[in-house]
Amino acid sequence: MKNYKFTISFLGTNYSGWQYQPNVPTIQNEVEEKLYYIVNKKKPIKQKIRAIGCSRTDKGVHAIEFVFNVKMEYDKDLNFLRKALNSALPKDIKVHSIEEVPLEFNSRFDAFKKTYIYKLFFGEKNSPFFQDRAMLVYKPTDLGKMMEISYLFLGYKDFRGFTKELEDENSYCFVENITFNIDYPLVEISITANRFLRYMVRRIIGTMLSYAQGLISIDDVNDFLKAKKVSNHTAKAHGLYLKKVYY
Numbered sequence: 001m002k003n004y005k006f007t008i009s010f011l012g013t014n015y016s017g018w019q020y021q022p023n024v025p026t027i028q029n030e031v032e033e034k035l036y037y038i039v040n041k042k043k044p045i046k047q048k049i050r051a052i053g054c055s056r057t058d059k060g061v062h063a064i065e066f067v068f069n070v071k072m073e074y075d076k077d078l079n080f081l082r083k084a085l086n087s088a089l090p091k092d093i094k095v096h097s098i099e100e101v102p103l104e105f106n107s108r109f110d111a112f113k114k115t116y117i118y119k120l121f122f123g124e125k126n127s128p129f130f131q132d133r134a135m136l137v138y139k140p141t142d143l144g145k146m147m148e149i150s151y152l153f154l155g156y157k158d159f160r161g162f163t164k165e166l167e168d169e170n171s172y173c174f175v176e177n178i179t180f181n182i183d184y185p186l187v188e189i190s191i192t193a194n195r196f197l198r199y200m201v202r203r204i205i206g207t208m209l210s211y212a213q214g215l216i217s218i219d220d221v222n223d224f225l226k227a228k229k230v231s232n233h234t235a236k237a238h239g240l241y242l243k244k245v246y247y
Helices: 026-038 078-088 145-153 200-212 220-223
Strands: 004-010 051-053 062-072 091-103 113-122 135-137 153-159 171-182 187-192 242-244
Touching: 004 026, 026 051, 026 078, 026 091, 051 220, 078 091, 113 200, 145 171, 145 187, 145 200, 145 220, 187 200, 200 220
Parallel strands: 062 242, 113 135
Antiparallel strands: 004 062, 004 091, 051 062, 113 187, 113 242, 153 171, 171 187
16 A cells, blocks of 8 residues: 555536535545546456545635545556556546655645635726636725735634634634735735634625725724634635645
8 A cells, every 4th residue: 555645626616615525526536536536447456546635625726736645555656557548537626746645744724734725806897717717896995905914813822713613722823914915906915824714815805895895893803813703704715726735
């Protein structure tokens, strides 16, 4: 038995996220099905394929770099496996690399930080090139105010006010940096942290947007950060991308 680390990218538009769900298309469903076929082809005894993903992603969320690992018996050329898998997978999922890693490697628990980017498109109508790939912002928005309050989210803080549900009791995360890349009308916001709660990035972005549009006050933002209230200001899923996973 060997352990293999796969690095892929995908457009999440046609999927209900990474994690397996019955009766709906997911990225995990696709990679496990295609790997099962390739690895077990012409073999009398079939081995199960279980892909362990580096994180969950919500429906419509994209990934520039997503990592998963699979423990399986496979002794052929890994470049051949990569090409075969890319031929079998839909065109909105791409395998960039496959490498053997120690058996104890776990793509989820061994990651020590991740970077997400969020894309905003400012205008009355979205560009066809960013349809389902950036959130359209058509309301008057003070981008300077978004940048001004971004520092409030930095550091080691309790982010229970920015999550839909807690997977465990720990709601503290260390946000290392938040940066803005402005190529108007497209704005990309990058957030790096040691861990992320579900909906955390989307609610940070949504909260900053609502503040910049005059819908909430700085006191509201601070109340969310003190977990006195839960922010329901959630940016659209299709603007979010997992950019990099660090090991």
